Amino acid sequence: KAGVTQTPRYLIKTRGQQVTLSCSPISGHRSVSWYQQTPGQGLQFLFEYFSETQRNKGNFPGRFSGRQFSNSRSEMNVSTLELGDSALYLCASRGTPTNYGYTFGSGTRLTVV
Amino acid sequence: QQQVKQSPQSLIVQKGGISIINCAYENTAFDYFPWYQQFPGKGPALLIAIRPDVSEKKEGRFTISFNKSAKQFSLHIMDSQPGDSATYFCAASIKALSNFGNEKLTFGTGTRLTIIP
Numbered sequence: 001k002a003g004v005t006q007t008p009r010y011l012i013k014t015r016g017q018q019v020t021l022s023c024s025p026i027s028g029h030r031s032v033s034w035y036q037q038t039p040g041q042g043l044q045f046l047f048e049y050f051s052e053t054q055r056n057k058g059n060f061p062g063r064f065s066g067r068q069f070s071n072s073r074s075e076m077n078v079s080t081l082e083l084g085d086s087a088l089y090l091c092a093s094r095g096t097p098t099n100y101g102y103t104f105g106s107g108t109r110l111t112v113v
Numbered sequence: 114q115q116q117v118k119q120s121p122q123s124l125i126v127q128k129g130g131i132s133i134i135n136c137a138y139e140n141t142a143f144d145y146f147p148w149y150q151q152f153p154g155k156g157p158a159l160l161i162a163i164r165p166d167v168s169e170k171k172e173g174r175f176t177i178s179f180n181k182s183a184k185q186f187s188l189h190i191m192d193s194q195p196g197d198s199a200t201y202f203c204a205a206s207i208k209a210l211s212n213f214g215n216e217k218l219t220f221g222t223g224t225r226l227t228i229i230p
Contacts, residue, residue: 004156033217033218035218042202042220042221042222042223043157043202043204043218043220043223044220045217045218045219048217056216056217058217090156090157092156096214097209097213097214097215098213098214098215099214100145100147100162100206100215101147101159101162102159102218103159104149104156104157104158105156106154106155106156107156
C-alpha cells in the first residue's frame with residue numbers, strides 16, 4: 001500500500017515568487033492536512049481538507065491557501081514568498097476526520113532565497 | 114499560545130536503558146494524545162496514542178502514561194536501542210464541535226533522543 005506522496009521533495013524559490021506543492025494521500029483516504037515544520041516554531045497546522053472542502057484552518061496569513069480535488073489529492077499554494085516561509089511542508093492523510101491516526105508524507109523542503 | 118509543553122529538548126540514554134519524555138497540556142478539551150517519531154529526512158510516524166479514559170497504554174517497548182488530573186502524559190521507551198535515536202513529538206487534539214471527528218493536531222516542540230552504545 002503506497003504511502004502519502006509529496007512532490008517535489010525539494011524546492012528553491014526567490015522572494016516574491018509563488019509556489020505550489022502537491023500531496024497524494026493514501027488510497028481511500030479522503031482527509032488531507034498540511035503542516036509547516038521549522039526549527040523555531042516546530043510543527044504548525046495550516047489547514048485540513050475533507051471531501052474537497054476546507055474543514056479547518058490554522059493561524060497563517062492569506063498567502064497560504066490550499067485545495068483538494070475530487071480524487072482527494074491536495075495542493076497548497078504560497079504566494080509572495082518571504083524568507084520566513086522556508087520550511088518543511090508536511091502533508092498528512094487519514095480516512096475521514098473520525099479516524100484519529102494521521103499518516104504523514106516525507107515533506108517538501110522549501111527554501112526561499 | 115503553546116498548548117502542549119514537551120521536555121526535555123534533548124535526551125541521551127545508554128543502550129538498554131529507559132527513555133522518558135514528558136508532555137503537559139493546558140486545554141482540558143483535548144481527548145486524543147498521540148506520540149510521533151521522526152527520523153531525519155522523513156515525516157513524523159505515529160508511534161502510539163492514548164485516550165484520556167485510560168491511564169496507561171503499552172505497545173511492545175513503548176508505553177504511554179497518562180495523568181488526567183495533572184494534565185500530563187509521558188512516553189517511556191524500555192530497553193532503548195540505537196535504532197530508537199530520533200526526534201519524538203507528543204501531540205493532542207480535541208473533538209470537533211460538529212462531533213464529526215477530531216480537529217487538528219497540536220504538537221509539542223520535540224525531543225531529540227540519542228541512544229549511545
